[in-house]
Amino acid sequence: MLPNLHNYIKEKSDLSDSYIxxxxxxxxxxxxxxxxxxxxxxxxxxxxxxxxxxxxxxYTIGDTAKEHIIQFAPETWISLxxxxxxxxxxxxxxxxxxENSEVVLLTSDFILKISRISPKFQLANDRALHTHIRQLQQxxxxxxxxxxxxxxxxxxxxxxxxxxxxPQWMIASYLGITPESLSRVRKELATRNFKMT
Amino acid sequence: MLPNLHNYIKEKSDLSDSYIxxxxxxxxxxxxxxxxxxxxxxxxxxxxxxxxxxxxxxYTIGDTAKEHIIQFAPETWISLxxxxxxxxxxxxxxxxxxENSEVVLLTSDFILKISRISPKFQLANDRALHTHIRQLQQxxxxxxxxxxxxxxxxxxxxxxxxxxxxPQWMIASYLGITPESLSRVRKELATRNFKMT
DNA sequence: CGTCGAATTGATGTCATTCAACTACAGTGG
DNA sequence: CCACTGTAGTTGAATGACATCAATTCGACG
Numbered sequence: 001m002l003p004n005l006h007n008y009i010k011e012k013s014d015l016s017d018s019y020i021x022x023x024x025x026x027x028x029x030x031x032x033x034x035x036x037x038x039x040x041x042x043x044x045x046x047x048x049x050x051x052x053x054x055x056x057x058x059y060t061i062g063d064t065a066k067e068h069i070i071q072f073a074p075e076t077w078i079s080l081x082x083x084x085x086x087x088x089x090x091x092x093x094x095x096x097x098x099e100n101s102e103v104v105l106l107t108s109d110f111i112l113k114i115s116r117i118s119p120k121f122q123l124a125n126d127r128a129l130h131t132h133i134r135q136l137q138q139x140x141x142x143x144x145x146x147x148x149x150x151x152x153x154x155x156x157x158x159x160x161x162x163x164x165x166x167p168q169w170m171i172a173s174y175l176g177i178t179p180e181s182l183s184r185v186r187k188e189l190a191t192r193n194f195k196m197t
Numbered sequence: 198m199l200p201n202l203h204n205y206i207k208e209k210s211d212l213s214d215s216y217i218x219x220x221x222x223x224x225x226x227x228x229x230x231x232x233x234x235x236x237x238x239x240x241x242x243x244x245x246x247x248x249x250x251x252x253x254x255x256y257t258i259g260d261t262a263k264e265h266i267i268q269f270a271p272e273t274w275i276s277l278x279x280x281x282x283x284x285x286x287x288x289x290x291x292x293x294x295x296e297n298s299e300v301v302l303l304t305s306d307f308i309l310k311i312s313r314i315s316p317k318f319q320l321a322n323d324r325a326l327h328t329h330i331r332q333l334q335q336x337x338x339x340x341x342x343x344x345x346x347x348x349x350x351x352x353x354x355x356x357x358x359x360x361x362x363x364p365q366w367m368i369a370s371y372l373g374i375t376p377e378s379l380s381r382v383r384k385e386l387a388t389r390n391f392k393m394t
Numbered sequence: 395c396g397t398c399g400a401a402t403t404g405a406t407g408t409c410a411t412t413c414a415a416c417t418a419c420a421g422t423g424g
Numbered sequence: 425c426c427a428c429t430g431t432a433g434t435t436g437a438a439t440g441a442c443a444t445c446a447a448t449t450c451g452a453c454g
Contacts, residue, residue: 060338068338082327083327083331092338130284133330134279134280136333137333140333140336140337141259144259144340144373145259146259146260150260168432168433176342178411178412179432179433179434180411180434181411182433183435184410365401366399374442377401377402377442377444378443380401381402384402
């Protein structure tokens with residue numbers, strides 16, 4: 001059980017299979033039905049949530065009552081609100097299963113424990129943190145400058161696998177445009193590509 | 198000399214004045230004229246740049262040759278490209294003095310050194326990192342949902358001091374709109390506030 | 395005083411939103 | 425098995441927000 005998480009830790013820590021196996025004994029594993037919530041705005045984020053199987057989405061609800069999707073998390077991805085987890089403050093995020101999912105809830109203590117045992121794991125965590133910053137930075141850049149079409153193109157190039165699993169209106173929400181606009185962008189791209197071939 | 202940096206380290210480390218004084222002996226201090234660059238896109242960011250006095254801006258140049266301002270850094274603020282510094286990869290950022298400035302160039306080694314001596318300083322650094330993430334996250338949210346006017350309002354509420362020192366077209370760039378649009382937003386706000394009083 | 399960049403203003407254009415109608419399809423209950 | 429319902433996606437027409445282009449004003453500074 002939990003082959004994905006097992007693998008994940010193994011890759012980033014160089015710990016033995018048996019030891020990892022032991023660690024995972026007390027990991028909190030939960031199954032979520034499509035539509036169930038792992039975190040709601042106002043709550044404090046207490047875990048890093050590892051998607052063992054399935055698919056999660058993280059989103060906020062802006063002033064205009066519109067959802068803004070922050071992240072999708074398929075297998076082996078981790079969802080959390082770092083600010084909320086670190087500062088112990090209420091989160092603005094909703095984290096929701098959009099497929100039936102098996103999720104491992106990792107506490108900060110759990111992660112710290114592995115970090116203490118395996119410096120390599122700690123390093124990997126630090127890298128993940130900085131990768132996250134890089135990714136946020138790139139997103140800010142994109143949102144500052146790019147048109148709907150450009151955003152969509154980088155999305156499909158960056159997350160081709162998600163295209164098949166995520167409904168279109170959620171992708172629109174991730175891109176910061178309306179579903180209608182995305183539909184038109186796709187149409188436009190389709191006819192352009194057709195003309196070109 | 199360097200009273201701001203001295204204070205900064207003192208607050209976050211509990212080290213003695215004399216020891217801090219000693220540390221700062223080998224700090225690289227540089228003066229930049231208005232318009233000079235501390236970092237250019239393509240270079241690897243080698244320092245965290247502490248603004249002892251003056252004002253810096255960090256920006257990227259998008260595909261459309263338009264500047265997108267990432268951050269302003271007045272006294273006691275730090276400018277860097279964390280991804281570039283951490284991963285040793287070329288940066289997308291330009292960092293430029295927009296006032297004559299005195300800047301301290303802090304290497305990762307320097308910061309690590311203090312962190313090793315003072316756990317409190319290390320903690321403060323970690324907090325800064327997470328604050329940074331929170332701030333980026335909020336910016337993404339804002340860009341996903343808010344209108345030009347809303348963005349401007351949160352800007353003046355968040356950075357009232359900068360209003361006086363930063364030219365308007367740079368604020369526009371920070372908000373992701375044109376200078377003309379910002380001018381109209383301001384006009385609109387002025388007339389609205391006038392009517393209300 | 396003349397010059398140059400910043401800021402404002404007006405006219406017009408473009409991209410994306412909004413609102414509404416319609417199709418397609420999956421799930422539900424009779 | 426078929427009508428009923430709800431959600432996703434598409435399409436069209438009108439609107440809105442911001443951009444673009446061009447002209448003018450304003451203010452700082454040599």
